Amino acid sequence: MAAIMENSLPTEGQGAKIILGEPVQKGYFYGYEGIVLHEEGGEQAILVLENPFWGRVLFINGTAQFTSRDEFIYHEALIHIPIQAFPEGRVKRVLICGGGDFGAAREALKYPEVEEVLIADIDPRVPEVVKRFFPELLPSNLEDPRLKLLTVDAFKLVRELVDQGQKFDLVVIDSTDPDISTSDFTLELSHSLFSEEFHRLLKALAPQGAIVQQAATPFTMKNILEGSFKIFRKVYPAEEVFCYRASIPSFGGDNAYLLRFPGDPTCPQKSQVPETKYYTHAVHRASFALPKFWLTEVLKGEG
């Protein structure tokens, strides 16, 4: 997960033309030519690139997080599948762990039944950068009284919410990928959001709710889905654990989502779908059909 490839031009701050190589796997990278619109360091190094094809791309620590051109696929799959799997009126309180880019909140707020969307993101700079460079990710009304943004470690917040006896209908884990170069997921900021301890807290926070976690692209990062699936199966009853997918071009193919759902989420229960560009009821049903090699090599026959 190095930031810039050896063969790329050095970044020279705002306005510089660069070729940025995003390492995907050993000997394979995505190359983006573009103009640096914004750059800042820190524990999570942020870079916004303007690219002729993708539009704007947000990189955190050298890894593309989303692009203006295809973020809708990632966010619609993340939110509409769990919400549509519930009958009308069932999803009132939504907690988004990570998701400071507002994309997940934007989708959740499309449902009038949703009374509260709480975003807990540790990095206050992500929402600021999105407000400035990615207006399309913002909800139609950023002053929507249902929306609350907290700059906080989601793990700590969840522990507090559990201590307070609060309950949520949907918890969304919309984090950066954990580092896969170590086997214990310890290096990146988001690591605690993949832990067993975190899911035990979530189970208490949403005893009858849905819990969805983005679990990366198994073709290139198999151990994220593999490891997260084991934790889901350890914490939740087997019949409540599901996996679905969405093909996201800037991620290089199918992204995996793990879902704890109290019931059968494979058929949408709502009659109406808000305005979307990717999601339909047919896509919803199709998302749960997994390639055979995911079942045999990653989920070990337990999808």
Place this chain on the structure above:
Amino acid sequence: MAAIMENSLPTEGQGAKIILGEPVQKGYFYGYEGIVLHEEGGEQAILVLENPFWGRVLFINGTAQFTSRDEFIYHEALIHIPIQAFPEGRVKRVLICGGGDFGAAREALKYPEVEEVLIADIDPRVPEVVKRFFPELLPSNLEDPRLKLLTVDAFKLVRELVDQGQKFDLVVIDSTDPDISTSDFTLELSHSLFSEEFHRLLKALAPQGAIVQQAATPFTMKNILEGSFKIFRKVYPAEEVFCYRASIPSFGGDNAYLLRFPGDPTCPQKSQVPETKYYTHAVHRASFALPKFWLTEVLKGEG
């Protein structure tokens, strides 16, 4: 579709270590580090690269055609969906236009009901390169008497077969992508296999058969699916035209396949599935659920 990026090292023949950039879209490319195993020029310039992640990759005119690591997804979706959509025993004669890499034939030959698989590829070098560098693409028995390989322009062959009154149950158009830099698909060898004239011949060759065409990745090459869909809708009755997809990592996401099918191909009719790594009956049914933006922006609401 230039062969090598400016920023890559020059190739220096067999054994050279190179970084090859495959342009995907304006300002966006895939970068492969690797060792050149084989290289030859000609109308279709061929390069075989050994890459630490993808295994071996075949490039034709600088565009990756397939990799050892994910070719199975492309070929299984191409073949098993049309064959499984027919009832048992219905697919006897299969014609593959292009497909000199044997991958499509390998899948079709898994069905005992298939009595003949005829590959018509214009370039005799592709089968030779595959035999040497991609043994996994070959059918389990290359001497299978059902398999015939002709070095011939598939367009001309189809015209002759039609003149002879021959009939096929399945025709597979497994070609390189047409050039999308011109609007009339005229620059690449495979262009005639996307034409209306070709499909009128196929309609005569397979009056009750299935005709499947790989139609590229619409996210980056929208006009290939758009143009091919118009031709399908012009030549075949609307109720016989279908589109399905498979997510292929080395193609950067969902690849489109257009299918002319006499009936409903969305549910598999066979009870058994041969050994596969991607295809299952659930995947078959799911493949026909298309992202909303394909319907509204590419297939214009007529998927």
